[in-house]
Amino acid sequence: MTAVDRAGGCPGEGNRPVDGRRARGDRRRAEIIEATLAVVTRDGAAGVTHRSVAQQAGITTSLSTYYFATLDDLLVAALCSVADEYTSRIRRLVDGPVQDRLRGLAELIVESGGPGRQRALAERELSTMAARRPALGPVARHWREGVVELASTLTDDPQAVAALVAVADGLCTAVLIDDVPADTGYVLGVLARAMGTPHPDRHP
Amino acid sequence: MTAVDRAGGCPGEGNRPVDGRRARGDRRRAEIIEATLAVVTRDGAAGVTHRSVAQQAGITTSLSTYYFATLDDLLVAALCSVADEYTSRIRRLVDGPVQDRLRGLAELIVESGGPGRQRALAERELSTMAARRPALGPVARHWREGVVELASTLTDDPQAVAALVAVADGLCTAVLIDDVPADTGYVLGVLARAMGTPHPDRHP
DNA sequence: CGGATACTTGAACGATCTCACAACTTGAAT
DNA sequence: ATTCAAGTTGTGAGATCGTTCAAGTATCCG
Numbered sequence: 001m002t003a004v005d006r007a008g009g010c011p012g013e014g015n016r017p018v019d020g021r022r023a024r025g026d027r028r029r030a031e032i033i034e035a036t037l038a039v040v041t042r043d044g045a046a047g048v049t050h051r052s053v054a055q056q057a058g059i060t061t062s063l064s065t066y067y068f069a070t071l072d073d074l075l076v077a078a079l080c081s082v083a084d085e086y087t088s089r090i091r092r093l094v095d096g097p098v099q100d101r102l103r104g105l106a107e108l109i110v111e112s113g114g115p116g117r118q119r120a121l122a123e124r125e126l127s128t129m130a131a132r133r134p135a136l137g138p139v140a141r142h143w144r145e146g147v148v149e150l151a152s153t154l155t156d157d158p159q160a161v162a163a164l165v166a167v168a169d170g171l172c173t174a175v176l177i178d179d180v181p182a183d184t185g186y187v188l189g190v191l192a193r194a195m196g197t198p199h200p201d202r203h204p
Numbered sequence: 205m206t207a208v209d210r211a212g213g214c215p216g217e218g219n220r221p222v223d224g225r226r227a228r229g230d231r232r233r234a235e236i237i238e239a240t241l242a243v244v245t246r247d248g249a250a251g252v253t254h255r256s257v258a259q260q261a262g263i264t265t266s267l268s269t270y271y272f273a274t275l276d277d278l279l280v281a282a283l284c285s286v287a288d289e290y291t292s293r294i295r296r297l298v299d300g301p302v303q304d305r306l307r308g309l310a311e312l313i314v315e316s317g318g319p320g321r322q323r324a325l326a327e328r329e330l331s332t333m334a335a336r337r338p339a340l341g342p343v344a345r346h347w348r349e350g351v352v353e354l355a356s357t358l359t360d361d362p363q364a365v366a367a368l369v370a371v372a373d374g375l376c377t378a379v380l381i382d383d384v385p386a387d388t389g390y391v392l393g394v395l396a397r398a399m400g401t402p403h404p405d406r407h408p
Numbered sequence: 409c410g411g412a413t414a415c416t417t418g419a420a421c422g423a424t425c426t427c428a429c430a431a432c433t434t435g436a437a438t
Numbered sequence: 439a440t441t442c443a444a445g446t447t448g449t450g451a452g453a454t455c456g457t458t459c460a461a462g463t464a465t466c467c468g
Binding site for chain 4: 019021022024025028059060061062063066067
């Protein structure tokens with residue numbers, strides 16, 4: 001059995017690694033994913049090669065292919081990892097107090113333009129490649145589903161939910177691509193507006 | 205003089221090619237850009253190489269480098285081209301009747317999920333790489349500026365403008381990544397909501 | 409007609425990458 | 439202790455890529 005046989009689905013994590021060897025293997029796998037994200041952060045998704053990742057992780061090239069047979073597997077795993085990170089943060093917001101949810105989302109967005117810019121850029125890049133591989137669609141959708149869940153706790157209007165998801169995503173892009181001033185109050189205002197009462201002149 | 209010397213800025217288009225040779229050259233350049241977009245559409249931005257583009261265009265590899273010395277130049281030109289296309293369509297909406305503007309924007313978004321899906325995906329991919337190359341920022345921002353202009357003709361509230369831009373972008377992503385049903389009425393509803401009156405509880 | 413200029417081609421160099429493979433090491437299990 | 443699986447390494451074959459270059463062709467200008 002090889003390591004790649006265990007690297008299948010990205011939810012995984014359900015195994016019980018009583019075996020010390022496998023425990024070390026899982027640690028290695030995590031290291032490699034971390035290194036991959038570092039490379040994507042530094043050089044973009046195009047800079048991800050078995051060699052660059054291996055060098056970043058301080059291992060040999062062959063070891064990288066041992067855990068992730070193909071480069072695609074590596075990128076998939078990286079996308080899964082970063083997606084999990086974001087969705088877990090959103091879910092933490094959902095579990096928190098009501099009045100902090102929208103503000104928490106706003107802070108998350110603002111953070112994408114500040115310290116977490118490179119990381120957010122990496123996620124966007126990986127998500128974009130996901131659009132080209134049907135198998136990755138669900139992974140890329142996870143973040144949006146989290147926002148949907150958050151929005152659903154604030155309103156019953158499905159249109160308001162859709163608007164919040166869209167505007168959150170658009171704001172993320174704005175602070176990422178444009179140099180939109182990343183002010184939490186400002187972002188919060190736009191978010192709140194998107195969820196506001198439906199426009200009186202339109203009910204299609 | 206080489207061809208690349210004339211391939212500088214992307215607005216260009218101001219020359220008067222009385223010279224038949226240069227006219228042919230300009231035609232070639234356009235063909236190569238078209239081929240580049242075809243490659244991005246088919247294989248993604250990562251699939252763009254001088255060789256793949258040349259094959260797609262039915263020319264030799266050297267000719268591709270003759271017009272675009274470096275691969276970056278080629279990608280820049282391709283992004284410029286597709287960005288121009290979108291912005292011109294938006295500007296056409298701005299010049300049209302008021303009541304058609306928001307609906308026209310909605311149709312543009314819906315189209316991104318339908319027939320123009322591949323093309324929209326290509327633009328998103330190119331825009332994303334633009335975030336990593338400062339020189340391309342202005343080009344990638346063009347589309348957003350177009351939407352800003354459109355929104356400015358519909359409201360004076362800067363927050364409403366920001367919300368519309370963000371929600372338009374987010375909806376584009378939604379129909380691109382998710383399998384959100386591409387219904388013009390639905391999209392129009394969300395757009396209108398985002399521009400709606402500010403939420404009464406918040407004025408930061 | 410005769411340069412000068414723009415376009416076009418084919419070949420090639422050097423660099424890099426993916427992926428495969430066999431050998432070696434470490435830890436677990438019986 | 440022995441046996442076997444998991445982890446790890448070095449090497450390299452095969453392919454692709456970016457870019458350069460010298461040589462060739464078409465077109466314009468005088």
